Ligand code: NZQ
């Protein structure tokens with residue numbers, strides 16, 4: 120088993136009808152009464168989540184910032200940074216999916232940062248966020264795990280860039296996970312959520328054996344649970360049993376548990392973020408496009424775990440690595456997710472080349488669990504996915 124540090128300070132409040140506990144949770148982190156409420160394009164106003172949160176926060180002065188878009192935009196978020204400073208808010212509450220939560224992680228960090236925040240996102244040497252305003256979340260879309268981790272992904276669509284950030288300061292203080300929010304999710308977002316959670320698990324599992332038997336079994340448990348509940352959630356998102364399992368799987372898939380003591384990959388995500396930046400393809404869909412071909416290109420690296428995955432998760436026999444890749448693709452397609460770039464855009468001829476050049480420029484000479492996936496291989500993977 121590899122050495123590891125394991126740290127997760129986020130408190131989870133799971134279940135329905137819990138918003139009345141919000142003031143008590145906020146009071147653990149500030150005696151102040153000024154709250155910045157961040158949200159997206161308005162789904163929370165249609166499904167009752169906004170009303171329920173506002174009801175619970177009657178004793179607070181609420182400053183609202185709505186309009187955070189899917190794949191949250193730097194320029195929009197900088198407006199919220201200004202607002203947070205102007206209004207001297209004491210606490211920030213993010214109510215939404217991964218984009219609102221990620222955007223909020225940026226807002227709370229940038230509000231405490233003196234220089235140009237893009238320097239941090241561009242990973243310029245010596246620039247980092249160290250402090251942040253305290254914040255909590257009310258999750259409305261199980262998918263990213265952002266509600267219980269410290270990472271965020273921020274876009275600058277004018278430059279066709281999407282960059283990651285993180286650090287101990289951006290763990291939410293608490294997250295409210297109420298599975299009844301799943302009932303109002305459109306099919307597209309349900310499929311995205313299942314796929315993203317599945318891929319977070321595979322990124323930390325389909326590598327090579329590292330003798331952390333427990334972590335492998337937890338990963339297989341999440342994958343098997345997602346396969347079991349996916350058709351039920353897709354058919355009836357108001358099925359509470361299925362929705363609550365989806366929500367807990369998505370959180371557990373990216374809250375630091377799976378990475379403890381094992382090798383992890385993340386190259387599907389690194390290539391996927393470029394497809395979102397260049398073509399606006401939904402995050403989860405980029406993963407479904409890239410992963411099967413990445414597993415083909417890195418087949419020898421991943422063969423042992425592919426066989427274990429095929430046997431334990433899909434119940435296959437013998438040397439089933441190829442079949443396990445096919446089953447993965449078929450699973451995504453069963454959710455209505457298309458797995459070729461041409462299903463989403465016609466203008467991608469130059470994309471493989473651009474991605475190779477970007478990885479080269481960033482010095483990403485070798486990524487993945489063995490640090491040996493080259494920019495040229497990233498280009499081949501994207502070519503195979505056209
Ligand atoms: O904006 P509103 O109106 O709220 O609508 C949203 C949005 O249009 C809607 N929605 C959310 N909850 C809903 C709902 N509609 C009806 N009922 C509800 N209960 O869903 C749409 C998509 O929301 P978004 O937050 O963009 O989706 P998701 O949670 O999949 O987040 C994707 C973003 O997270 C990043 C992705 O790159 C992408 O930018 N990720 C963040 C990660 C992290 N922080 O750890 C890891 C992931 O790998 C991922 O990269």
Ligand code: ZN
Pocket residue numbers: 263315318319388402
């Ligand atoms: Zn993801």
